Amino acid sequence: MTTGSAAAAKGRSRAGKRVGRKSERRGETESSREEILAVATEEFAQRGLSGARVDAIAERTRTSKRMIYYYFESKEGLYKAVLEHVYSQIRSIESHLDVDSLAPIEAVRRIVELTFDYDESHPHFISLVNVENVNHGQFVSKLVAIRKRYSNILQLMQSVLDRGVASGQFRADVSAIDVRLVIAALCFFRVSNRYTFGALFDCDLADPQMRRHHRQMIVDAVLRFLRA
């Protein structure tokens, strides 16, 4: 078991190094490990942790099931890696944006738009978060690196709020976490519940026109929520 971990860890760095060489040989940019991860992301997002089949993942890669266990040790290990990967890709959306250089209202608008666009263009991420919640979040809670990043997001949000309150544009009785919740809920729900909401209310949330409309609407809703 200990040897197993060590082997996997080594394999990881090796796989990293390998990219260049192998890509020359095969004319591909993806190492086996990365390919497995990409396919597994889709599979877990579409079928859930228990619904995903290791064999199905293996078949869709150019490599074999053996390699999944070689690199990730177990189905659960692969799932964890997928989760960590998609969460780390967000890279604290806010930190890509120099919110401090924007006026509070403009900063909030940009944060909402970024969140909206990210969620809309990453349905796999949304789906995986859903899967994780169905599983009572057993695995997210262990992603310490990710959690740290999220606390930064809150701090950034808080600074924007503080400036808005100081300038008299925002009300003072809203916390950063509240705003995050409102923004996340409005952006996330559209994507996560597109199938049930779409079916029950007979509308297509993926329609570009609807999407544009809701993008504006959510920005507006959040600003109204914050306005003094």
Next chain:
Amino acid sequence: MTTGSAAAAKGRSRAGKRVGRKSERRGETESSREEILAVATEEFAQRGLSGARVDAIAERTRTSKRMIYYYFESKEGLYKAVLEHVYSQIRSIESHLDVDSLAPIEAVRRIVELTFDYDESHPHFISLVNVENVNHGQFVSKLVAIRKRYSNILQLMQSVLDRGVASGQFRADVSAIDVRLVIAALCFFRVSNRYTFGALFDCDLADPQMRRHHRQMIVDAVLRFLRA
């Protein structure tokens, strides 16, 4: 297969009749069918469609696996029944409420509060909707009876909006579906994402104080969203 369906259909009405008798005999109100449905609801909500185990469901009832297949034909059939059951329990929340007798703002407030309270007290429902969305809503789309009810909800909402616009309290450029989306998103997300959101932002959304705070906050957010 046709006979199978017929048997199940008969079984259903039979089971219905049986309730009284059996409850006298065993001193219980639940028929086998209802007991299976209740246990399955929990199981599917906690583990998803593929994660749920028929044997596990059977073990948790006072009856056997045979009866699951007797009444529901298959695991999928049981899942469909569970979904239909939880969706029909909502019974169009709004229709329980005589919105027409309330002033527009008050009507919206009550609708939000009802939605909030329903979602908070039915985490299994939320979880099942999640499961269904991970599965691309293959089954909701077939629940025609449910879909009809939801279109009524929209009509009720529209009438409230119309009155609000007429009285000058609400703005005119918001559709019933938009409001439904905003309300649903804000109420649903708190419950559906309580594990991931809680872990990442290090807070407990189930905390009663937090819940009370958010209940008020969401009402407020929706009203601010609608205000002319």
Next chain:
DNA sequence: TGACGTGTACGATCTAGTTCGTATAATTGC
């Protein structure tokens, strides 16, 4: 007697994980 309701035991299949073995590249010893 015959339809309904129920339990037990079993089978066919699926699936996570493993075993054994190979090829290629890296490293070491001389």
Next chain:
DNA sequence: GCAATTATACGAACTAGATCGTACACGTCA
């Protein structure tokens, strides 16, 4: 500089156990 050894990357086939579903019972009530 080259042979020997070792480590990494990979594949095919297999196994043990899980899991859905069924065959065949038996009882019970009208």
